[in-house]
Amino acid sequence: MSKDTEKKGITSWIDERLPVFTFINHNLRDYPTPKNLNYFWNFGSLAGVTLVIMIITGILLAMQYTADTDLAFDSVERIMRDVNNGWLLRYIHMNGASMFFIIVYIHIFRGLYYGSYKYPREILWMLGVVILLLMMATAFMGYVLPWGQMSFWGATVITNLFSAFPVVGDYIVTFLWGGFSVDNPTLTRFFVLHYLLPFAIVGVVALHLVALHQFGSNNPTGIDVKSDGDTIPFHPYYTVKDYFGLGVYLIIFAALVFFAPNFLGHPDNYIPANPLQTPAHIVPEWYFLPFYAILRAVPDKLMGVLLMFAAVAVLFLLPWLDKHRVRSAQFRPYYKQFYWLFFIDCMILGWVGAMPAEGIYVTISRAASIYYFAFFLIIMPILSRYEKIGELPSSISSAVLSDKFDKGTENYAK
Amino acid sequence: MKKTTTQAKKDSSQIDEEKRDFLFVTTAGLAIAGGAVTAVSLVNTMNPAKDVLALSTTEVDLSPVEEGQSLTVMWRGKPIFIRHRSQEEIDSASNVSIENLKHKATDDSRVENPKWLVVVGVCTHLGCVPLGQKIGDSKGEFGGWFCPCHGSHYDTSGRIRKGPAPLNLEVPPYKFVSDDIIKIG
Ligand code: HEM
Ligand code: FES
Numbered sequence: 001m002s003k004d005t006e007k008k009g010i011t012s013w014i015d016e017r018l019p020v021f022t023f024i025n026h027n028l029r030d031y032p033t034p035k036n037l038n039y040f041w042n043f044g045s046l047a048g049v050t051l052v053i054m055i056i057t058g059i060l061l062a063m064q065y066t067a068d069t070d071l072a073f074d075s076v077e078r079i080m081r082d083v084n085n086g087w088l089l090r091y092i093h094m095n096g097a098s099m100f101f102i103i104v105y106i107h108i109f110r111g112l113y114y115g116s117y118k119y120p121r122e123i124l125w126m127l128g129v130v131i132l133l134l135m136m137a138t139a140f141m142g143y144v145l146p147w148g149q150m151s152f153w154g155a156t157v158i159t160n161l162f163s164a165f166p167v168v169g170d171y172i173v174t175f176l177w178g179g180f181s182v183d184n185p186t187l188t189r190f191f192v193l194h195y196l197l198p199f200a201i202v203g204v205v206a207l208h209l210v211a212l213h214q215f216g217s218n219n220p221t222g223i224d225v226k227s228d229g230d231t232i233p234f235h236p237y238y239t240v241k242d243y244f245g246l247g248v249y250l251i252i253f254a255a256l257v258f259f260a261p262n263f264l265g266h267p268d269n270y271i272p273a274n275p276l277q278t279p280a281h282i283v284p285e286w287y288f289l290p291f292y293a294i295l296r297a298v299p300d301k302l303m304g305v306l307l308m309f310a311a312v313a314v315l316f317l318l319p320w321l322d323k324h325r326v327r328s329a330q331f332r333p334y335y336k337q338f339y340w341l342f343f344i345d346c347m348i349l350g351w352v353g354a355m356p357a358e359g360i361y362v363t364i365s366r367a368a369s370i371y372y373f374a375f376f377l378i379i380m381p382i383l384s385r386y387e388k389i390g391e392l393p394s395s396i397s398s399a400v401l402s403d404k405f406d407k408g409t410e411n412y413a414k
Numbered sequence: 415m416k417k418t419t420t421q422a423k424k425d426s427s428q429i430d431e432e433k434r435d436f437l438f439v440t441t442a443g444l445a446i447a448g449g450a451v452t453a454v455s456l457v458n459t460m461n462p463a464k465d466v467l468a469l470s471t472t473e474v475d476l477s478p479v480e481e482g483q484s485l486t487v488m489w490r491g492k493p494i495f496i497r498h499r500s501q502e503e504i505d506s507a508s509n510v511s512i513e514n515l516k517h518k519a520t521d522d523s524r525v526e527n528p529k530w531l532v533v534v535g536v537c538t539h540l541g542c543v544p545l546g547q548k549i550g551d552s553k554g555e556f557g558g559w560f561c562p563c564h565g566s567h568y569d570t571s572g573r574i575r576k577g578p579a580p581l582n583l584e585v586p587p588y589k590f591v592s593d594d595i596i597k598i599g
Contacts (some may be wrong), residue, residue, distance in 0.1 A: 056456065057456070060456055060459050060460070063459075063460060064459070064463075078463070078465060081464070082463040082464040082465040082466075083459050083463040083464075084458045084459050084461050084463060084464075085455045085456070085458055085459050086459055086463070088455060088456075089456065089459050243441075
């Protein structure tokens with residue numbers, strides 16, 4: 001036994017053999033973090049907390065749920081009425097999915113604004129896109145489980161997307177269904193996958209964090225950390241900030257769960273699935289609406305499906321579409337404007353996705369889809385070459401300080 | 415710049431430790447309380463639900479059961495043994511000296527009406543269902559029930575007489591709602 005061990009007891013005895021405490025210290029305590037992170041950097045940890053909430057409530061729900069077309073709907077109603085606090089469990093899980101997408105979309109828009117996808121964080125970014133895809137698959141399959149009208153017809157429409165592919169399309173769809181329509185085999189496998197995929201997400205999140213800690217966080221200036229003076233230890237500065245953000249987030253989350261639990265849902269899903277009748281107006285959950293709008297904007301079945309998938313896939317290419325050497329939109333006057341246009345464009349796509357596919361809405365959705373792709377495929381490469389920028393601050397510290405002094409704020413030199 | 419650093423130094427010497435402790439304790443305290451309430455509410459979903467509790471009473475009509483016959487009914491997912499005891503069975507149950515019993519209880523204390531013995535048909539050793547309800551079943555050395563799992567013998571009052579089981583067969587809560595009908599639970 002080393003002297004060290006005798007002195008510090010059990011913690012260091014374990015740590016010498018299994019360096020968990022060193023690991024925690026390294027990644028959550030001393031971990032040097034840019035000192036200028038704003039609240040948009042809270043969203044990663046919020047996403048992590050939401051993932052944990054979803055897994056815990058999901059496991060408890062699975063203990064009460066029955067994946068069988070004859071029993072599924074009733075088992076969910078039993079959760080709502082008979083299981084102790086079952087309504088709470090279900091409403092947390094239901095609204096948790098929405099909160100998760102809100103958080104992750106903000107997280108992505110943050111990356112887009114501050115250029116967090118650029119060298120050396122390309123893989124970090126791409127792992128993020130993988131997480132997004134897994135989340136979409138998980139959310140879609142979860143929505144099928146209660147076996148209401150929206151579940152059934154959502155499952156039918158989304159699985160039929162694959163029938164657009166020539167030759168193999170119908171085989172793929174039959175394979176996905178495990179039969180000739182969405183039915184019991186489909187429900188059973190969706191349940192299994194819905195349980196499985198969140199754990200796959202946990203795995204990818206772990207890789208996401210390994211990649212993050214390789215170079216550390218980007219920051220609002222997008223300028224690399226140059227010296228120790230540019231960073232502060234993660235604890236207590238960012239643990240406290242993350243904790244505060246979590247408090248605010250949970251208040252909003254709880255308000256939704258307790259006061260408007262069905263605000264984001266569809267009443268039609270409280271009608272048991274009926275394979276003989278499609279509801280008059282079927283719409284996906286709000287977080288799929290922009291992609292749904294792109295699907296409907298295209299008059300050709302196959303093209304529509306391809307463009308919809310491409311809308312997510314294009315995110316993988318981002319590090320190579322935007323090769324401008326400056327990361328943060330803060331110092332890119334043109335990119336900044338196109339960015340905000342893109343943001344508004346996504347909102348518009350979400351809005352028309354919820355509208356009926358006729359008249360003016362079709363025109364709007366076409367224009368908005370064109371801008372969506374133009375932003376990535378045309379504007380970004382062009383700006384990479386031609387956008388001129390002024391002088392950058394020499395370091396994070398100088399940027400932060402000059403900012404404070406320029407604005408003449410009193411608080412720094414009080 | 416210089417002014418800033420001296421200022422910072424001065425600030426750090428003026429840190430109000432008491433205020434910090436107060437903030438720390440209230441924050442951590444509330445977080446722990448909130449977390450605990452949430453955890454308890456969520457774990458409580460695993461307790462028996464309302465529909466399960468609603469199944470916790472059963473009415474049984476005894477009129478078809480002749481003397482010497484037995485009836486098994488389900489209550490809360492467990493078998494309930496009902497035996498219409500003959501006079502000999504009643505006598506053999508009440509003539510036992512209490513002192514000799516492993517789990518001391520008079521036959522009287524275990525019945526509402528001596529003709530009818532109602533017990534939970536779950537061996538108090540490790541939960542098997544003892545034999546003795548069906549014609550031809552072994553009833554064990556004491557004419558009641560015999561648990562084949564590890565050899566426990568119960569008498570005609572459902573008391574443990576021999577074998578590893580520690581306790582008598584449990585008497586469920588029940589009452590006679592009329593001469594021929596009992597309500598269990
Ligand atoms: C389950 C979902 C996710 C979790 C739990 C998660 C977690 C995190 C955490 C804890 C951080 C560090 C804190 C922060 O910078 O906000 C982070 C950073 C990052 N994430 Fe995610 N993330 C998720 C999804 C995504 C997605 C979908 C993308 C992009 C498509 C993405 C891209 C990034 C990038 C680029 C960074 C580095 C940001 C920077 O340093 O500027 N993440 N993530
Ligand atoms: S369970 Fe009956 S004797 Fe062991």
